Amino acid sequence: xxxxxxxxxxxxxxxxxxxxxxxxxxxxxxxxxxxxxxxxxxxxxxxxxxxxxxxxxxxxxxxxxxxxxxxxxxxxxxxxxxxxxxxxxxxxxxxxxxxxxxxxxxxxxxxxxxxxxxxxxxxxxxxxxxxxxxxxxxxxxxxxxxxxxxxxxxxxxxxxxxxxxxxxxxxxxxxxxxxxxxxxxxxxxxxxxxxxxxxxxxxxxxxxxxxxxxxxxxxxxxxxxxxxxxxxxxxxxxxxxxxxxxxxxxxxxxxxxxxx
Amino acid sequence: xxxxxxxxxxxxxxxxxxxxxxxxxxxxxxxxxxxxxxxxxxxxxxxxxxxxxxxxxxxxxxxxxxxxxxxxxxxxxxxxxxxxxxxxxxxxxxxxxxxxxxxxxxxxxxxxxxxxxxxxxxxxxxxxxxxxxxxxxxxxxxxxxxxxxxxxxxxxxxxxxxxxxxxxxxxxxxxxxxxxxxxxxxxxxxxxxxxxxxxxxxxxxxxxxxxxxxxxxxxxxxxxxxxxxxxxxxxxxxxxxxxxxxxxxxxxxxxxxxxxxxxxxxxxxxxxxxxxxxxxxxxxxxxxxxxxxxxxxxxxxxx
Amino acid sequence: xxxxxxxxxxxxxxxxxxxxxxxxxxxxxxxxxxxxxxxxxxxxxxxxxxxxxxxxxxxxxxxxxxxxxxxxxxxxxxxxxxxxxxxxxxxxxxxxxxxxxxxxxxxxxxxxxxxxxxxxxxxxxxxxxxxxxx
Numbered sequence: 001x002x003x004x005x006x007x008x009x010x011x012x013x014x015x016x017x018x019x020x021x022x023x024x025x026x027x028x029x030x031x032x033x034x035x036x037x038x039x040x041x042x043x044x045x046x047x048x049x050x051x052x053x054x055x056x057x058x059x060x061x062x063x064x065x066x067x068x069x070x071x072x073x074x075x076x077x078x079x080x081x082x083x084x085x086x087x088x089x090x091x092x093x094x095x096x097x098x099x100x101x102x103x104x105x106x107x108x109x110x111x112x113x114x115x116x117x118x119x120x121x122x123x124x125x126x127x128x129x130x131x132x133x134x135x136x137x138x139x140x141x142x143x144x145x146x147x148x149x150x151x152x153x154x155x156x157x158x159x160x161x162x163x164x165x166x167x168x169x170x171x172x173x174x175x176x177x178x179x180x181x182x183x184x185x186x187x188x189x190x191x192x193x194x195x196x197x198x199x200x201x202x203x204x205x206x207x208x209x210x211x212x213x214x215x216x217x218x219x220x221x222x223x224x225x226x227x228x229x230x231x232x233x234x235x236x237x238x239x240x241x242x243x244x245x246x247x248x249x250x251x252x253x254x255x256x257x258x259x260x
Numbered sequence: 261x262x263x264x265x266x267x268x269x270x271x272x273x274x275x276x277x278x279x280x281x282x283x284x285x286x287x288x289x290x291x292x293x294x295x296x297x298x299x300x301x302x303x304x305x306x307x308x309x310x311x312x313x314x315x316x317x318x319x320x321x322x323x324x325x326x327x328x329x330x331x332x333x334x335x336x337x338x339x340x341x342x343x344x345x346x347x348x349x350x351x352x353x354x355x356x357x358x359x360x361x362x363x364x365x366x367x368x369x370x371x372x373x374x375x376x377x378x379x380x381x382x383x384x385x386x387x388x389x390x391x392x393x394x395x396x397x398x399x400x401x402x403x404x405x406x407x408x409x410x411x412x413x414x415x416x417x418x419x420x421x422x423x424x425x426x427x428x429x430x431x432x433x434x435x436x437x438x439x440x441x442x443x444x445x446x447x448x449x450x451x452x453x454x455x456x457x458x459x460x461x462x463x464x465x466x467x468x469x470x471x472x473x474x475x476x477x478x479x480x481x482x483x484x485x486x487x488x489x490x491x492x493x494x495x496x497x498x499x500x501x502x503x504x505x506x507x508x509x510x511x512x513x514x515x516x517x518x519x520x521x522x523x524x525x526x527x528x529x530x531x532x533x534x535x536x537x538x539x540x541x542x543x544x545x546x547x548x549x550x551x552x553x554x555x556x557x558x559x560x561x562x563x
Numbered sequence: 564x565x566x567x568x569x570x571x572x573x574x575x576x577x578x579x580x581x582x583x584x585x586x587x588x589x590x591x592x593x594x595x596x597x598x599x600x601x602x603x604x605x606x607x608x609x610x611x612x613x614x615x616x617x618x619x620x621x622x623x624x625x626x627x628x629x630x631x632x633x634x635x636x637x638x639x640x641x642x643x644x645x646x647x648x649x650x651x652x653x654x655x656x657x658x659x660x661x662x663x664x665x666x667x668x669x670x671x672x673x674x675x676x677x678x679x680x681x682x683x684x685x686x687x688x689x690x691x692x693x694x695x696x697x
Contacts, residue, residue, distance in 0.1 A: 129681070132273050136688055137680045140672040143688035144696060147300040147318035149375065166300040169685055171273045194314070274684040304690035305637060308656035310586040315693065347686060423639035424650070432643045458603045458638030462690035465683065466670060470607050470634070496686045503682060 017065060040106040051104060057084055058099035061110070071114030077101040080186035083113040083156070096188045098156045116187025118198040123205065130213035132171030139202045142168060144195035151189035151199050157182050161189050161199050168206055173214060176206040263391070264326045264341050265293035268348040268495075269301050275345070275495035277539020281524040282344050282388060284537040288403050289395060293342060294335060296325045304347050304496075305462065306354040313368055319355035320369050323383040324376050340384045342391060344524070346494035347461075350420035353385040353427045387421065388524070389437050389493065390429050397444045405532035407446025410554050413526070414450040414487035415439055416478070418497045419458040432456065438491065438523060445530040450487040454478045459500035471500050472507035479508070479518055488550060489519045491526055498522065503544040519547035529556055574622025581619050584657035591647045592616045598641035598651050604634045612641055612651055619654060632658045633669055637694070663697030670695045 038053035042060055049064035058072060073081030082099035089107030099112065121138035128134040135142055142165070151161035160179050167175035180203035190198040227233070243251075271279040286293050299322050307315035322341070329335045343349040359366035360381050370378040392400060415438035422432040430437045435456065439449045457478060460471035478501065482490055490501060502520035509515050520543065528537050529551065540548055551557045582589050592613075599611040608631040610618070618626035632655045641651040662669065672692070680688070 132269075132685060133681045133683070136683075136685070137677045140675055140680065140688065141692075143685065143692040145301065146303065146314055147321055148314060149373065153375070162300070163298070169301045169689070170269045171685075269685040269689070301685070301689055303693060304686050305693050307693070308637070308650075308653045309584045309660050310653075311584065312660075345686070347690070419636075419638035419640065423643050425643055456640075458636045458640065460603070461636040461638065462687055462694055463604070463634065463636050464687050465675065465679075465691035466633070466695065468679070470604070473606075474603055495684050496690070499684050499687060 040104055040108075042104050042107075043109045045111060046109070053104065053106075055104055056100055057086075057097070057102050057104055057108070057110060058082055060104045061099070061112075071112045072099070075100045078184060080184035081114065083116075083186045083188050083191075084110055085113055085188070086110045096154045096156055096192075098184075098186065101156070113187065113191060116191050116198075118187065118190055118201060120198075120201050121205070125208050125212050128209060130173070130209055132169070134209060135168050135171075135202060135205060138205060139198070141195065141197050142202055145169065145197060146195055148194060150192050150194060151197075154188040154192040156186060156188060157184060159183060164203055164206075165197065165199055168202055173206055173210040176203060177210040177215070180207060261290060261338075262292045262294050262335055263338060263386075264329055264335050265295050266299060266302070266322055266341055266343050266348060266352065267295060268343065268345040270495040271344060274542065275498065275522070277542040278344055278495060278498075278522040278524060280537050280539050281522065281528040281533075284533050285524050285527045285531060286388075288531055288533070289392075289399060291391070291395070294329070296322065296341075297329065297334070299325055302348045302351045304351060306351045313365055313372075316355045316358060316365070317369055317372060319352045320359060320366075320379050321373060321376065322352060323356060323385075324373075324379045326383045327380060328377065339382045340386050342386050342388060344388050344493070345496075346387070346418060346420035347496055349385060349387045350427055354424075356381075356383060356385055357426060387429050387493070389421070389441065392441060393437060397440050400441065400527070401444040404445055404530045406530055406556060408442070408526065408530050408554070408556060409446050411447045411551075411556065412450050412486055412488040413442050413447045413491050413521075414452055414482035414485065414489070415442060415455055415523075416482075416490045416492040416497065416501070417456050418492065418494055419456070419461070421493060422456055438493075441523065442491065442526065445526060447526070447530075450482065450485050452481050452485040452487070454481040459497045461496060461500070464496075464500055464504075468504065468507055469511070472504050472511060475501050475504045476508045476512055476515065479505075480515075483516075483518060487518070489521055489547060491521045491523050493523055505545055517545045519543065519545045519550050521547060568621055568623075570622060573624070576622070577624040578619060578622040580661070581654060581657045584660060585650070585653040587649050587651075587653055589616065589619055589649070589654065592620060592649055593647065595646060597644045597646060601640040601644050602635075603638060603640065604636055607634050612655075615658070616649075616651065616654065619658070627658055627661050631655075633695070635659075659694065660697075663695075666697050668696040672696065 036052045039050050040053045041048055041050055044061055044064060044066065051060040051063050055063060058075065071082050073079035077098055077100055084099045084102065085094065085096050087094055087109045088105060123138055145165050147162055147166065149162045155161050159182060164176050164179035167179065183200050183203060185200045190200065267279055283293050300318055302322060303315055303318045326339055326341045330337065330339055341352065343352060359369065366379065366381060417435055422428040422430060422435055425432060442449055454477065459478065460474045464471045492498060498520055505517050525538055540546060548557060578589060594613055594617060596613050599605055599613045602612050605611060610629050610631045615626060615631050635655040637652050639652050645651060
């Protein structure tokens with residue numbers, strides 16, 4: 001690379017971008033450009049791109065020729081990696097969403113937030129007391145919440161974030177656990193919070209305390225563990241581990257299944 | 261009578277004894293305290309700079325709930341909000357006054373909270389002592405089965421119940437509302453000028469010894485005037501005068517501990533209610549030895 | 564021994580800023596001292612409330628480096644007694660906010676001892692955070 005001159009390098013870069021664009025075109029949209037009926041303009045870090053209207057933000061940015069090295073994960077709305085902040089042209093409202101779950105709209109000005117800096121406290125859950133003071137000991141900034149509701153507005157999962165933070169302040173662990181259950185830890189609430197809380201870390205401590213000290217124990221699990229310890233399944237396990245591959249395959253293909 | 265009730269965070273934890281005794285006592289007086297269905301921390305202190313609106317959002321959000329409960333029929337045409345904690349009372353009332361006097365500020369706050377219904381400015385914030393005064397202290401006397409005879413109580417107001425003037429429930433220099441209540445309960449009143457001196461409030465998180473010095477002054481003045489116990493209305497005052505006695509004793513070994521009551525606990529004892537509503541386990545200095553001395557415990561459940 | 568004080572534009576601007584934040588006519592204070600006499604925290608303060616008002620009147624911005632405003636408990640004893648009807652608690656808050664709005668917290672919340680937090684009611688922490696952190 002060092003010995004190639006400028007013009008050659010530029011040509012190579014052009015060729016590479018063409019190949020990427022072609023490859024992503026087929027993978028991403030699955031249709032040819034000529035067959036696309038609706039196009040929208042999106043702006044990625046200020047630069048305009050025309051993309052098919054039925055793409056998600058994630059696939060649209062890839063269509064535009066970008067490759068996600070960070071800020072992309074399961075692509076299914078579960079891992080919390082592809083946090084996106086955007087504004088639409090002509091509107092002042094700052095909006096958020098997960099790139100893999102949000103459809104593009106015309107005039108979206110996009111930026112990705114692949115990482116949220118957040119302090120995660122270290123604690124031994126068995127040594128903590130089951131009271132509100134445990135939350136304050138490890139996250140004293142919890143007391144700074146001003147109930148502005150910015151976190152709730154930022155949440156791409158439509159969780160009642162302010163309500164669960166307030167449940168934390170009140171010491172109502174059950175409500176905290178229930179309301180924060182579907183959190184995917186995308187970091188959008190924390191990055192927007194004017195009081196600089198990290199809501200999802202606080203919720204995690206709250207859920208752990210609730211699970212450890214308060215929520216009902218799963219009786220069926222306890223019963224099953226006891227059965228295992230008593231050796232109820234030893235014989236079956238012995239048998240299974242001794243059979244041949246063919247017998248195993250037969251057992252698998254002829255297993256009991258629900259009607260389709 | 262049903263009335264919307266705002267507990268405040270601490271009444272659900274350290275000051276659960278305050279809440280339990282208040283609910284029980286209110287019920288005896290025919291008042292059902294209906295807790296707001298969804299509420300948030302009021303913020304404790306009222307924001308004092310003229311340009312600060314964000315710290316008024318939390319109190320106003322709670323006032324919207326009162327209007328909601330009226331609209332949903334959970335409360336019948338009563339836009340009053342009852343509080344027990346003096347600091348919550350002060351913060352909610354001041355925020356309410358601020359937006360009533362400044363419609364521009366109210367508009368901005370309503371706009372920020374666009375996911376909520378607008379606050380119309382119709383709520384009136386009330387402290388429990390004011391409600392008792394409105395009901396009439398004679399009604400309180402009718403319910404006293406176990407007069408607090410011989411108990412020398414020094415009522416303590418602190419700052420938030422009395423100041424500033426537009427928020428105070430009584431004259432800031434010469435308040436008498438608690439005195440009137442305790443007289444009906446049959447107790448003896450010990451007056452002293454330190455009843456309106458601030459307990460130190462949030463300074464407790466900066467330097468607890470500053471607070472313990474203040475507490476020593478307040479408690480010894482009351483004691484020297486003849487008081488056997490203090491009675492108050494705020495969980496922060498309760499911490500700064502009750503739990504702090506640990507530090508007071510550290511610095512002043514000759515100091516003899518003095519029990520600190522919430523006024524509703526005294527009412528519950530005087531009404532002869534079940535011991536479990538007293539909640540004395542949450543008081544740092546156990547008041548039971550004093551009450552036993554005066555023969556005030558043990559005469560319960562006379563229904 | 565009277566000290567010579569020179570008032571510049573910088574001083575006047577500081578006074579204006581504090582007046583704007585607090586909404587008080589600070590120049591009306593005639594230094595009667597009733598606020599200092601009412602203050603429960605005065606024995607711990609480095610300057611008295613009256614001195615704080617005087618420094619603000621003269622536009623001496625060094626007042627924001629003093630400790631008195633951080634010891635204020637916002638009890639409003641000074642407010643109800645001021646014969647000029649001034650609200651000194653708002654002036655103290657204005658001075659605190661001038662510091663806090665530079666994103667400089669007055670207390671380091673990570674240094675609050677865990678065994679203390681174990682005892683404290685939420686009300687103390689919430690109030691303290693509002694007054695001591697920006």
